Amino acid sequence: MTGKLNSNLRKFKSLIMTLFSIVCALVVIVPLFIILFYTLKQGVSSISWSFFTEMPKPAGELGGGMANALMGTAILIGLGSLIGIPVGLFSGIYLSEGNSSLFARSVRFLTEVLNGIPSIVIGVVAYILIVIPMRRFSALAGGFALGILMIPLITRTTEEMLRLVPESYREGALALGAPRWKATLFVVLPAAFKGIFTGILLSIARAAGETAPLLFTALGNRFWSTRLDEPIASLTVFIYDYSRAPFEDWNRQAWAAALVLILLVTLINVTFRIFTREKTP
Amino acid sequence: MDIKNRDRDLALGQSRTSLFSIKSMYNTLRRMAGSFFSGKNFGDLVFENLTRSFAFFLLVLVVIMGYQMLTQSMPSIERFGWGFITSDTWDPVQEKFGALPFIFGTLFSSLLALLISVTLSIGTAIFLSEFAPPWLEKIISMMVELLAAIPSIVYGLFGIFVLAPFLRDSAEPWLSGHFAFIPIFDGAPYGFGMIAAVLILTIMILPIITSISRDIMKSIPQAQREAAFALGATKWEVVTIVLSGERSGILGAALLGLGRAVGETMAVTMVIGNRPEISFALFDPGYTMASVLANEFSEATSQLYTSALIEIALLLFIMTFLLNAVARLVVWSVTRKYSKV
Numbered sequence: 083m084t085g086k087l088n089s090n091l092r093k094f095k096s097l098i099m100t101l102f103s104i105v106c107a108l109v110v111i112v113p114l115f116i117i118l119f120y121t122l123k124q125g126v127s128s129i130s131w132s133f134f135t136e137m138p139k140p141a142g143e144l145g146g147g148m149a150n151a152l153m154g155t156a157i158l159i160g161l162g163s164l165i166g167i168p169v170g171l172f173s174g175i176y177l178s179e180g181n182s183s184l185f186a187r188s189v190r191f192l193t194e195v196l197n198g199i200p201s202i203v204i205g206v207v208a209y210i211l212i213v214i215p216m217r218r219f220s221a222l223a224g225g226f227a228l229g230i231l232m233i234p235l236i237t238r239t240t241e242e243m244l245r246l247v248p249e250s251y252r253e254g255a256l257a258l259g260a261p262r263w264k265a266t267l268f269v270v271l272p273a274a275f276k277g278i279f280t281g282i283l284l285s286i287a288r289a290a291g292e293t294a295p296l297l298f299t300a301l302g303n304r305f306w307s308t309r310l311d312e313p314i315a316s317l318t319v320f321i322y323d324y325s326r327a328p329f330e331d332w333n334r335q336a337w338a339a340a341l342v343l344i345l346l347v348t349l350i351n352v353t354f355r356i357f358t359r360e361k362t363p
Numbered sequence: 364m365d366i367k368n369r370d371r372d373l374a375l376g377q378s379r380t381s382l383f384s385i386k387s388m389y390n391t392l393r394r395m396a397g398s399f400f401s402g403k404n405f406g407d408l409v410f411e412n413l414t415r416s417f418a419f420f421l422l423v424l425v426v427i428m429g430y431q432m433l434t435q436s437m438p439s440i441e442r443f444g445w446g447f448i449t450s451d452t453w454d455p456v457q458e459k460f461g462a463l464p465f466i467f468g469t470l471f472s473s474l475l476a477l478l479i480s481v482t483l484s485i486g487t488a489i490f491l492s493e494f495a496p497p498w499l500e501k502i503i504s505m506m507v508e509l510l511a512a513i514p515s516i517v518y519g520l521f522g523i524f525v526l527a528p529f530l531r532d533s534a535e536p537w538l539s540g541h542f543a544f545i546p547i548f549d550g551a552p553y554g555f556g557m558i559a560a561v562l563i564l565t566i567m568i569l570p571i572i573t574s575i576s577r578d579i580m581k582s583i584p585q586a587q588r589e590a591a592f593a594l595g596a597t598k599w600e601v602v603t604i605v606l607s608g609e610r611s612g613i614l615g616a617a618l619l620g621l622g623r624a625v626g627e628t629m630a631v632t633m634v635i636g637n638r639p640e641i642s643f644a645l646f647d648p649g650y651t652m653a654s655v656l657a658n659e660f661s662e663a664t665s666q667l668y669t670s671a672l673i674e675i676a677l678l679l680f681i682m683t684f685l686l687n688a689v690a691r692l693v694v695w696s697v698t699r700k701y702s703k704v
Contacts, residue, residue, distance in 0.1 A: 096599035100494060106486025107495075110573060111506045113566045117513060117521050124524075172417035179414070189418045191691060192425050198619065198687035199680060200626025202653050203428075206660070206676040210431045219661075233421065263410035291514025294628040294653070298661040318516045322629065325520050333524065340517045351512045355505055 118344070125341025128334040138304050138320075144331050148339055150306045154221070154315035155290055157308060158300060161225020162289050166232025167282060173233075174240025174278075175266065190241075197234035204230050205295030213299060221307075221314035224300025231292060232285040239281025243274040243358075280354040287350040291343055293318035317343055429680065436674035438667055447674060453639045455659070460671035462678070464639035468649040469679075472557060472631065473624035476564035481617050484569055485606075488576035493602050504574070511570035519633030522563050527554035527634055535646055550646030558645040559634040564627060568620040575616035575694060579609050582698050615693030622686035626679060628653040652679050 132147050139146030177190055208227035213219055247270050255265035271278075296302075301313035302323065308314075317339055324336035439447065443460060450461025487507070491500050531554030542548045550556065583605050591601045606613070636648020637658060652675050663669040 092597050092600070096597035099599040099602070103486045103490035103494060106483045107490040107503055109483055110487045110569050111503060111510075113569075114506055114510045114513075116525075117517065120521060120525050121517065169417050169420055172414045173421055176411075176414035176418045179411075185415075186418070189421055191688070192422055194691045195684055195687045196421070196425060198622045198626070198690075199428075199683055200628065200653055202626070202628045202656050203432075203676050203680045203683070206656065206673060207428045207431060209660070210435050210673070211427075230424065233424075237421070261404035262407045263404070264406070266410070287512065291512075291516065293514070293516045294657055297657055301661065318514065318629075321516050321520060322633075325523055325633065336520060337524075340520050343514055344517060347512050347514065348509060351509060352505075355508075 121337065121341050121344050124334070124337035125344075129338040129341060133335070133338055137306060141327070141329060141332075146335070148315075148317065148320050148335065150303065151315040151317045151320040151339070153306070153308065154300070154303070155317040157221055157310075157314060158224050158228055158296070158316055159286055159289055161221065161310070162228030162232055163282075163286065165226065165229025166236055166285060166289075169229075170233045170236025170282075170285070171240055171278070174237045175244065175271070177237065178241045178244035179266065193234045193237045196230075197238075200294070201227075201231055201292050202294040202297075205297065205299055208295060208299045216311065218311070219299060219301035219313045221300055221310045221312065224296045224314065224316070225310075227295035227299050228289040228292060231295065232289050235285040235288065236282055239284070240274075240278050243277035243281065244270060246277070247273045276357050280350075280357045283350045284354050287347045291318060291347055293322055297322075429677075432673055432677040432680060436670050436677050439670040439674045442667065443671075447671070448678070451639075451641060453655075455664075455668050458665065458667055460667070462652070462671075462675055464641050465650055465652040465655050465675060466678070467641045468557075468635070468639075469625055469651040469653070471643070472560045472564055472635070472649065472651060473621055475561045476568060476624050477617060477621050479561070480565045480569045480572055480620060481613075483565075484572035484616070484620075485576055485613065487569075487573045488580055489602055489606075491573075491577045492580040493598070493605075504577070507570045507573050510566070511574075515567070515627065515629040518563055518567060518630035522559055522630055522634035526562065527559055530554045530556075530559055539646070547643055547645045550642070550644035552646055553636070553648070555634055555636040555648060556646050557635065557642075557649045559636075560631045560649065560651070561645070563630045563634055564624045567627060567630065568623045571623055572616045572620040575619060576613055579612040579616065579694070579697055580605060583609065609697060611693055612697035615690045615697065618686050618690035618693070622683045622690065625686065626653055626683050628657050632657045 132145065134147060134152065135149055136145070136147030137149055138151075173189065173193070177186055204227050208223045208230070212223035212226055216223070251273055252265050252270055255269040256262070260269070296316055296319050300316055300319070302319040303313045303315040321336045321339045321343070324332040324339070327333065439460065443450070447460065447462055448466060449463060450459075451463040452459045452461045453464060454460075487503075491503060495503065531552055535552030535554070535558070538548045539552060587608075588601050588605060591604045596604065631651055632654035635651060635654060637650050637654060638648040639650045639655070640647065642649070656672060656676055656679075660669075660672050663672055
């Protein structure tokens with residue numbers, strides 16, 4: 083009797099805890115929908131063609147767009163890529179070449195740690211290294227900060243993707259008489275290209291969404307500027323400034339810019355998922 | 364240098380890339396000598412050293428970051444010493460700088476957020492790794508990763524226009540009406556304050572803790588579960604058995620989440636209220652280390668002011684560095700335990 087009761091009690095407890103884990107999973111994904119819903123609701127109603135092509139209007143005037151911020155973000159990402167892609171790609175290749183030396187392991191470790199350093203701290207470093215010597219805020223400093231932020235993600239995806247390529251590819255190339263570096267660059271790397279490429283896109287999406295490291299490096303600019311040694315506008319700083327402004331029209335534009343940002347990020351993430359799923363066994 | 368010379372230098376294995384350290388230079392020379400006899404390809408040498416120098420750059424970068432922040436914060440360190448982290452006066456006009464309110468705000472908001480999100484994350488990870496059918500697991504995992512991909516600034520925007528008004532009009536009056544006996548539910552229901560920051564942080568660190576806990580649980584061999592089932596354990600008892608072996612892994616995941624929360628800037632700055640006061644009341648405004656950098660760095664007028672702010676950045680760097688280092692080691696040691704078998 084007691085054995086039966088006890089067993090029922092245990093089954094009941096198991097059921098309750100299973101339900102608890104389901105509730106947890108629900109609670110975790112609900113915020114995603116709430117945030118996406120609000121961004122869509124507020125963003126769609128205020129987005130228009132002129133939003134992409136026009137310049138910001140002075141405070142108090144309705145309308146205007148964020149053409150300069152789009153251009154600025156593109157320039158900043160371009161600059162960041164110049165640093166982030168080569169460093170990330172080559173260190174990823176180095177780490178994947180079957181290296182388990184102390185040096186390789188410590189680089190791998192530091193890459194992970196660098197990934198966890200707050201972006202605002204990276205901004206402070208860019209300020210010290212570039213803004214102080216140049217004596218002014220500039221697109222260059224912003225791009226440098228974004229570049230450093232891109233490195234860990236690119237390094238890690240490059241290493242992971244290269245490791246997924248079957249060893250027989252390399253062996254085949256080596257058997258045909260190719261030196262190791264040719265086997266790596268022209269056989270193994272192309273085989274992993276799709277994964278690495280989307281990894282780079284992913285890091286670009288992340289850089290495009292960064293605000294904190296730009297606040298005191300690229301600063302922001304209400305005018306059209308493509309000069310690298312001048313402050314430059316960006317989508318995220320635009321959202322930050324407009325969200326705190328006491329004008330309803332500006333708040334509306336902040337939501338529109340957030341929608342653009344979210345669409346960009348979601349698109350790239352889903353692409354990454356689809357590409358990498360094919361690769362993994 | 365004439366062209367002939369340069370070509371020779373290049374052919375001799377990229378002396379430029381190994382300038383960084385004497386040891387790697389020595390190794391290069393030794394390997395070059397070795398390759399001369401063993402017939403190892405020169406191209407391999409160039410390529411290996413090229414890629415290694417980029418990896419070396421990563422290492423140098425982290426050292427430079429720490430060193431630069433240390434030298435730049437020297438004026439503040441010399442002036443205030445330990446008083447910098449024990450004093451609670453932050454007065455730029457009088458040039459008195461104590462970072463305690465920011466340190467408190469950072470730790471208080473992050474630890475509370477961690478407390479909530481660890482519970483939710485472990486529950487979700489259990490669901491994903493033990494109960495969910497594969498198709499559902501894939502969908503939910505994808506959603507969790509999307510949650511991680513949403514930029515901080517969008518969370519902040521959501522906080523300003525949706526969360527804060529909701530807290531001010533509904534949640535805070537209700538909480539202070541029904542739960543006033545709990546001391547932390549206190550303060551003026553203003554919307555912007557500690558509780559808003561905690562909620563936003565909770566959502567933001569959910570993905571990282573969830574996905575790492577899930578990976579750890581999935582790395583445990585199926586045989587362990589089968590053994591427990593064979594002994595007559597219920598589904599939940601199997602889960603607790605599986606979990607009990609992995610406490611350290613979950614701890615690692617939680618530390619990584621804490622590292623994220625400590626460094627989170629934009630979303631927190633936009634909702635926390637930005638007032639440097641130490642208060643345990645959840646509805647009161649607070650301030651964090653990252654937020655004070657975001658708000659005051661570009662406006663710092665004096666050298667000492669900038670230096671004090673850089674010292675805060677240095678403290679933040681040290682904190683997150685340690686958190687991430689410990690967490691990574693723990694997580695690696697756990698996942699490696701099973702992948703080696």
